Amino acid sequence: MLTLVLKPKEQFSEKTMKLTEIPMAEVKLEHSLLSISKWEAKWEVPFLTDTDRTPEQMMDYIFCMAIDPKYLNALRYVDNEEVSAISAYINSKQTASTVKPPKSGNGPNQVITSELIYSWMAQYRIPYACEKWHLNRLLIHIAIMGALNDTDGKKNKKNAAQRSMNFATENARRLAQSGLPG
Numbered sequence: 001m002l003t004l005v006l007k008p009k010e011q012f013s014e015k016t017m018k019l020t021e022i023p024m025a026e027v028k029l030e031h032s033l034l035s036i037s038k039w040e041a042k043w044e045v046p047f048l049t050d051t052d053r054t055p056e057q058m059m060d061y062i063f064c065m066a067i068d069p070k071y072l073n074a075l076r077y078v079d080n081e082e083v084s085a086i087s088a089y090i091n092s093k094q095t096a097s098t099v100k101p102p103k104s105g106n107g108p109n110q111v112i113t114s115e116l117i118y119s120w121m122a123q124y125r126i127p128y129a130c131e132k133w134h135l136n137r138l139l140i141h142i143a144i145m146g147a148l149n150d151t152d153g154k155k156n157k158k159n160a161a162q163r164s165m166n167f168a169t170e171n172a173r174r175l176a177q178s179g180l181p182g
Contacts, residue, residue, distance in 0.1 A: 002029045002089040004082060006074050025074035029065040031090045033131040033138055037114035038064040048112040048168070062086060094134035099143040099169055112168045120165060143169045
């Protein structure tokens with residue numbers, strides 16, 4: 001979880017032609033499966049892709065990350081420094097574990113959605129409470145579960161679930177490299 005202290009700001013409203021004071025706010029944000037599922041439900045497109053998102057979509061994702069919706073108005077006025085802090089949090093590994101990506105890029109180009117990740121959680125009996133974990137940590141956990149459950153014994157022949165998790169890990173890595181503004 002990221003705790004972001006938003007500085008007080010003054011905002012001019014063109015509608016009312018008045019200066020409004022935005023008070024300081026301490027906002028808690030989670031880059032999690034739950035946040036992504038909220039965003040995907042609204043936008044009806046996968047979040048974990050290399051596709052560029054509009055500024056409106058990225059701002060909406062920040063809103064989806066907010067644990068307490070009473071601070072949504074304050075989040076509308078985040079500055080570059082605060083966006084950088086959010087981006088650094090999203091891009092952080094949040095784990096000491098690593099999983100090697102697949103050696104070859106062969107295989108289906110599977111689109112990773114929140115529902116697919118929930119399915120992997122069910123498959124590996126990962127409690128749904130983990131939907132609030134940092135997404136990168138959850139994806140590594142799923143990839144580790146897949147590696148531990150890979151019983152075919154051949155390095156180059158992985159089962160479909162393992163390949164899917166490897167794609168998810170790689171997609172999360174690429175998303176992290178892309179940065180928040182999309």
